[in-house]
Amino acid sequence: xxxxxxxxxxxxxxxxxxxxxxxxxxxxxxxxxxxxxxxxxxxxxxxxxxxxxxxxxxxxxxxxxxxxxxxxxxxxxxxxxxxxxxxxxxxxxxxxxxxxxxxxxxxxxxxxxxxxxxxxxxxxxxxxxxxxxxxxxxxxxxxxxxxxxxxxxxxxxxxxxxxxxxxxxxxxxxxxxxxxxxxxxxxxxxxxxxxxxxxxxxxxxxxxxxxxxxxxxxxxxxxxxxxxxxxxxxxxxxxxxxxxxxxxxxxxxxxxxxxxxxxxxxxxxxxxxxxxxxxxxxxxxxxxxxxxxxx
Amino acid sequence: xxxxxxxxxxxxxxxxxxxxxxxxxxxxxxxxxxxxxxxxxxxxxxxxxxxxxxxxxxxxxxxxxxxxxxxxxxxxxxxxxxxxxxxxxxxxxxxxxxxxxxxxxxxxxxxxxxxxxxxxxxxxxxxxxxxxxxxxxxxxxxxxxxxxxxxxxxxxxxxxxxxxxxxxxxxxxxxxxxxxxxxxxxxxxxxxxxxxxxxxxxxxxxxxxxxxxxxxxxxxxxxxxxxxxxxxxxxxxxxxxxxxxxxxxxxxxxxxxxxxxxxxxxxxxxxxxxx
Numbered sequence: 054x055x056x057x058x059x060x061x062x063x064x065x066x067x068x069x070x071x072x073x074x075x076x077x078x079x080x081x082x083x084x085x086x087x088x089x090x091x092x093x094x095x096x097x098x099x100x101x102x103x104x105x106x107x108x109x110x111x112x113x114x115x116x117x118x119x120x121x122x123x124x125x126x127x128x129x130x131x132x133x134x135x136x137x138x139x140x141x142x143x144x145x146x147x148x149x150x151x152x153x154x155x156x157x158x159x160x161x162x163x164x165x166x167x168x169x170x171x172x173x174x175x176x177x178x179x180x181x182x183x184x185x186x187x188x189x190x191x192x193x194x195x196x197x198x199x200x201x202x203x204x205x206x207x208x209x210x211x212x213x214x215x216x217x218x219x220x221x222x223x224x225x226x227x228x229x230x231x232x233x234x235x236x237x238x239x240x241x242x243x244x245x246x247x248x249x250x251x252x253x254x255x256x257x258x259x260x261x262x263x264x265x266x267x268x269x270x271x272x273x274x275x276x277x278x279x280x281x282x283x284x285x286x287x288x289x290x291x292x293x294x295x296x297x298x299x300x301x302x303x304x305x306x307x308x309x310x311x312x313x314x315x316x317x318x319x320x321x322x323x324x325x326x327x328x329x330x331x332x333x334x335x336x337x338x339x340x341x342x343x344x345x346x347x348x
Numbered sequence: 349x350x351x352x353x354x355x356x357x358x359x360x361x362x363x364x365x366x367x368x369x370x371x372x373x374x375x376x377x378x379x380x381x382x383x384x385x386x387x388x389x390x391x392x393x394x395x396x397x398x399x400x401x402x403x404x405x406x407x408x409x410x411x412x413x414x415x416x417x418x419x420x421x422x423x424x425x426x427x428x429x430x431x432x433x434x435x436x437x438x439x440x441x442x443x444x445x446x447x448x449x450x451x452x453x454x455x456x457x458x459x460x461x462x463x464x465x466x467x468x469x470x471x472x473x474x475x476x477x478x479x480x481x482x483x484x485x486x487x488x489x490x491x492x493x494x495x496x497x498x499x500x501x502x503x504x505x506x507x508x509x510x511x512x513x514x515x516x517x518x519x520x521x522x523x524x525x526x527x528x529x530x531x532x533x534x535x536x537x538x539x540x541x542x543x544x545x546x547x548x549x550x551x552x553x554x555x556x557x558x559x560x561x562x563x564x565x566x567x568x569x570x571x572x573x574x575x576x577x578x579x580x581x582x583x584x585x586x587x588x589x590x591x592x593x594x595x596x597x598x599x600x601x602x603x604x605x606x607x608x609x610x611x612x613x614x615x616x617x618x619x620x621x622x623x
Contacts, residue, residue, distance in 0.1 A: 106623040123446050126441075131443075137435035139434060149358060154355070156351075
């Protein structure tokens with residue numbers, strides 16, 4: 054499968070502050086790739102560097118297996134940070150500028166405004182829009198020129214629940230058309246519902262990446278207590294019953310492999326000489342898992 | 349280039365402040381030449397009416413228009429500064445322009461404004477010159493007409509300096525203040541520090557000398573000063589009231605060099621810094 058984006062050891066500093074450090078990952082064609090992380094983790098910086106608006110201090114990146122160029126830019130529709138348009142121009146005039154830059158036909162403008170539900174506002178000045186509408190306008194501009202890749206930084210920022218759902222549907226419909234989508238977000242629900250893959254950033258460093266189902270899922274977690282907990286963790290880590298084992302306060306949290314149940318775990322521990330004094334099965338929330346990862 | 353022109357056209361012509369400033373520029377220029385034309389002042393060897401006749405008009409009108417080149421530079425500062433304030437340079441790059449395209453776009457804008465003001469002065473020269481000149485001949489009409497081309501270079505010079513300052517400071521108010529302060533007092537003070545020939549080669553000195561005060565006006569002011577005070581120890585050229593003159597050809601070459609320098613520095617800065 055074609056690699057759409059390849060990032061190698063990318064670093065960016067703001068003075069003494071390391072915004073991102075040695076970040077590497079790949080996005081393949083057709084993936085909906087989430088970049089997840091708390092505020093200040095380097096999501097926006099990563100996107101701004103790969104879109105050429107910030108200069109990297111180290112590392113490199115390639116779009117479509119080639120160095121970033123004017124031609125590759127036109128195959129990408131991007132929304133980075135806040136919506137940036139000319140406040141004194143109408144939506145139509147602003148999108149005309151985008152269409153001219155991308156060599157896209159003017160018919161794209163009405164189509165994009167229609168998708169973003171802004172057609173009735175096409176003659177309104179951008180500066181007169183609400184934050185939510187500005188966000189939708191950004192989404193409309195991203196769609197101009199029918200790009201192969203969409204890069205969206207917090208696309209639901211400032212939207213009400215209805216707008217949130219609309220944007221999500223737009224993203225999903227674009228994904229269904231086979232487009233590659235890269236989304237930066239700190240909203241777990243958004244990432245889980247939309248993304249196929251995810252990279253998790255913390256303090257500018259990549260701490261995990263892979264399929265969403267593997268990294269973040271609403272799976273069952275078994276919380277256990279026994280004697281000699283440290284020893285038990287080592288044994289469980291080597292066991293085929295478990296996919297993930299970690300300490301959660303006073304408990305050992307165990308994520309079971311799909312073929313096994315909590316009763317199998319209890320039996321296994323007993324046979325190994327670790328009778329359990331506590332066993333509680335919980336469905337762990339995405340938030341808990343995310344916090345566990347970024348801890 | 350055609351695309352960049354189309355983009356700048358949308359950005360500038362739909363911007364109310366741009367339209368207002370250009371109308372004010374047009375009105376100020378014509379106001380000055382109309383008001384001065386109402387004076388019927390004359391002394392031996394000089395009359396106001398003579399300023400409106402060929403070939404003197406080629407010297408006088410570009411000189412008057414050059415007062416308002418600062419105004420055009422401020423228009424460029426505002427248009428470029430808005431791109432930083434609204435982060436639209438950033439968005440243009442995200443959408444597919446290169447950083448060099450951003451500079452080229454602004455140079456297209458500068459060139460277009462310079463052509464507009466060139467045509468404005470040219471039309472004014474012909475209208476007033478043909479009305480006020482007796483015994484018109486082809487030679488008289490076009491004698492000194494090259495001065496309007498030099499005015500065109502000057503307009504570009506001021507506007508490219510405005511663009512550079514805007515890229516350095518990225519803030520409209522600060523850029524305008526710094527631009528004006530550079531004219532006075534920063535560069536004159538720096539020039540005063542240099543007690544050598546070097547003071548003739550500073551950018552504002554060179555660019556403003558492209559359209560020097562018409563010769564018949566400087567002669568009059570120098571004479572009248574000497575007449576009232578006897579001897580003069582004050583060098584008007586030194587404090588910038590009268591131009592220290594280099595030959596015009598050299599001034600044009602140096603001004604063109606400065607324009608190239610402003611453009612190169614603007615390009616380097618825009619490429620090096622984050623958007």
